[in-house]
Amino acid sequence: MTANGWFQITLFLLIILAITKPFGVYMARVFTGEKTFLDPVARPIERLIYHLTGVDETHEMHWTEYTIAMLLFSVVSMILLYLILRTQQWLPLNPQKFGALPPDLAFNTAASFTTNTNWQAYSGETTMSYFSQMAGLAYHNFVSAATGIAIAIAFVRGIARREKETIGNFWVDFTRSCLWVLLPVCLVVALFFVSQGTIQNFKPYVTSHLVDPQTINVTGADGKTASQLISTQVIPGGPVASQEAIKMYGTNGGGFFNANSAHPFENPTPLTDFVQIILIFAIASGLTYTLGRMTGSQRHGWAVWGAMAFLFVVCVFFAYRAEARGNPLLHGVSQTASASQSGGNMEGKEVRYGIADSALFATVTTDASCGAINAQHDSFTPLGGLIPLVNMMFGEVVFGGVGAGLYGMLVFVVLAVFIAGLMVGRTPEYLGKKIEAYDVKMAMLSVLIFSFLTLIFTAISVITTFGKAAITNPGPHGLSQILYAYVSTAANNGSAFSGGNWNSLWYNISTGFNTLLGRFLPVIPILALAGNLARKKIVPESAGTFPVTTPLFASLLVGVVVIVSALTFFPALSLGPILEHLLMNAGKVF
């Protein structure tokens, strides 16, 4: 580990801390209808949209109506994407003449992008037309993010309101998320990316002749090895910059190219890389401040932020440490960082970013359910790879996906308040709202769904041939690959322990359903919880009230998050990455 590495990580955290309040205040203003500097531009567009769609922006929705609106919108969007992917050969902007996606892959991709997961069982540059990328995938990057933010805001309203039947209007929250929160930043950032070298064009791919042709050995179907001369290279193009901004800012993570943010056309410089990481946390971090502002307890917002930041710091420390230590089996090879080399485990990492930045990126992208990568998590050391896995097992609540991170964390807050609240001798209260049987039931349900999906799909896949077919490394690493796939899809992250052959019927269908169920099933009890909280009276705070603003509360919250996920996944983890690590130390690798 180097001073420079720690400087990058510290600088990152400080910037996140600094932007939390401005982002939070801005979003609070947007969603409570206060004036913002963007109103002159955005307000007329918003009015026009409502006028065209017949939305009554003053209409307040009961939680059931809110949920139905959200689900209907998602279903229609998903069908649209499925149709685009199935018919892209007839649609414009397809210079490479890519054919339609097979039904299972189209379903998997449509489900994955609708749910803000962006699990990619395809390679963008060899599968997707520019039209599919722009009108299909980038569109979903915006709307799935906006949906997440809307749900989070509705939940916060549920906490803040007293004795109300409604939690807001989905269409309004959704439209405002797009027009005020997502689009303006993406516009600016996309231009910045272009200035750094990210490509933005509609040109067909370019075939160029190599200055220095290479000879490689290829194993043919008959098992014989033959040498082959490579003298040309295909250079892809596309409208990348515009998609790259929302990919990070909306914690979507679906790369234009298969290599994702490790590809120089997506992420050309260390500066763009740093900006990308900041974009992942920006909204999620700001939303904690919005929570504090809208509920009138700013310190509670910071306590939640503190719990998230703590988990982030611990995880980035262990990821960085594991990667910087390198591979113990490479005896006699210097793996210490020096002026001439980055040191550590560089397998699967971009030399442009190095160890610290790759560890930071991996931690952030899995803390927040982004799933973009700038290094192959599969090639991390066992313990380094454990961190992304654990981050997702927390349920994507360490800042988390836009909106989803906050409402996911608030479910843990409700559970923490309930368990520990009893210990102060009162019916547990959360910001004045009594936490009762119904609330506990809904909170438990949403936690249960995630564990259920992940464990069941993993269990099926590790004992079936169609399941094990995806494994590229035997033993504990193979288990990690499958576990990672289902944790990633259920938690709507979308990154993979790559190397797996995921484009199969079983995985397309199972991960597709996993993303859908992992996103929309928990949201129903969560919105029900929000609706129920909104109905409650607010009990004024007293010396006997459970404090949700203190460091003690933040550590309790950390404890609940860690304990719940650790107890659920410890056996699987001990047979996966932990065992792999122990075996590696004993000299056995996979």
Added chain:
Amino acid sequence: MTNVTHARVKPLWTWDIVGPAMLDAFRKLSPRTLMKNPVMFVVEVGSVATTVDFIYDVAQHVPGTGFSIQITLWLWFTVLFANFAEAMAEGRGKAQADTLRKARFESIARRLKDDDTIEEIPGSKLRANDIVMVAAGEFIPGDGEVIEGVASVDESAITGESAPVIRESGGDRSAVTGGTRVLSDEIKVRITSNPGETFLDRMIKLVEGAARQKTPNEIALNILLAGLTIIFLLVCVTLQPIAIYSNSPQSLFVLVALLVCLIPTTIGGLLSAIGIAGMDRVIQRNVLAMSGRAVEAAGDVDTLLLDKTGTITLGNRRATDFVAAPDVNLAELADAAQLASLADETPEGRSIVVLAKEQYGLRGRDLSSHNATFIPFSAHTRMSGVDLDGREIRKGAPDAIEKYACHNGRDPLCAEVKEAVRKIASSGGTPLLVAENRHILGVVHLKDIIKGGTRERFDQLRAMGIRTVMITGDNPLTAAAIAQEAGVDDFLAEAKPEDKLALIRREQAKGKLVAMAGDGTNDAPALAQADVGLAMNAGTQAAKEAGNMVDLDSNPTKLIEVVEIGKQLLITRGALTTFSVANDVAKYFAIIPAMFAAAFPQLNVLNIMGLRTRESAILSAVIFNALIIVALIPLALRGIRYRPIGAAALLRRNLLIYGLGGVIAPFIGIKLIDVLMGWIHLV
């Protein structure tokens, strides 16, 4: 906080409770009973599964049954221990019910028929609205209200208090309880409850746990526990495929053992015992709660309304000082005041006599020779006094005496007396003017005496986050002074019953939970409106029906103790839940390496306790899991002590003890059991 009333605390482990409880533990194995407790039901299903597997293994001569029989036995013990905990709590309740039942023997009632003749019928045949006559020496056959007469009644059967109490028709002391005995006089009683619904019946049902319904927090906690159980069930079910993938499939015994260790059996096994014991503790303090919900609500109370008289101050005011007018000497004033009070039987009057005697050596005199005429207090004149030998002595409230002494339109009060009156009133006292022949002699200072330790109690309540409001009929000036001296947070002066009701509604509108104690019929609306209404047993039937708790000792300060019990109940549940879940960490470290170290010796790194063998590790975890239930029975039954130190401090403390302690304790416990089993060569 100290117990003001002496709870009838019973020793925890007595054979007459433990014995039957052991039997009950087996009876409660019935799946129909256990279904109500999802956590323990899962354990029972697991036990049945391992039993069947064990029998099959024995029949097939599979080796290693020594381990599987031990696992199976300890799984059954886990269920039995949880049942035993519940049976213990119920047993303690039953013991109390039996004492109560003794009071419920068959009595003969003398019922007044419509034609005013009396018939004798068994007490159990009485219906509500029957009228009965009860004479000295007879037992009151049922709960009712005195509608005629006055009698002294021995209520020791239900209150444990041997001093007889007065029960009379009208007023606020009209309620009588079935099973109590009339000591003197004869009363006419209207029965208010049907057979099987009397006070005593309800009380017996409650303490026996028969009428116990789950409280809201208990239901919420049960949902949480059920959720955790499902998660762990999932973990164990899906572990087998993962184990098969890793080439180390597990036996049913090991998987069930892991499951039982992970699911929250500690709290699951003790949860209902905690609830029953909580009710039991309330009853031990002679408070009868109509439901567990009421006790739990008491723990949530934000505002406590307390009547000044009897709760904050001793029942009566006492004379503490004489202040003479400038032209009068003190002894003269004291003499007049004493004379005016000689026939005054009120406690205030008597205290004036006593003060005059103590300070000026004035003895009570026999006034019969002086041709004395006593003027009793009347609502009209609002004075009392005496006429003797041409002297006309009067005492009364300042405005009444002022009016009496006023003649020729001249102000009878000199500046000094006025000042004295103002001073006394503003200090919380009551000034009483004394006049002789319409000439004002001076002032008697009557003072409210605040009960000892009151201020400390209110300080503690404040630390709990509970605001105290004193209710008094006094004027605001007096009320403010007493409120200040007693240390209450707020007061309601010149309170009428409807003001009380309005205050409760106001507090509730702010989202607060309000508790109050009351006895009179005019308290009934407020008692009904309050979230926790503690009615005095000596009070009227209306008050008792309006409240959700009745204090058999008729001591309003009990409210504070009930609040504590309510809090204790929640703390005990929360703490044991935390403890139970925290325990899982150590169990994983015991069982996971034991499961997989055979296939992957490297995993022994996780065996941080250094447990001897695979079998011993798993068995030690299961045994610890079972024994911890028994070990925590006393804590569950007695409840975790509540400390009024504020929520933040309390949370820190309990998290440290039950959270961190819950992580550490099983590491030590499992290791000890492992070592012990090594000594006796069990596995």
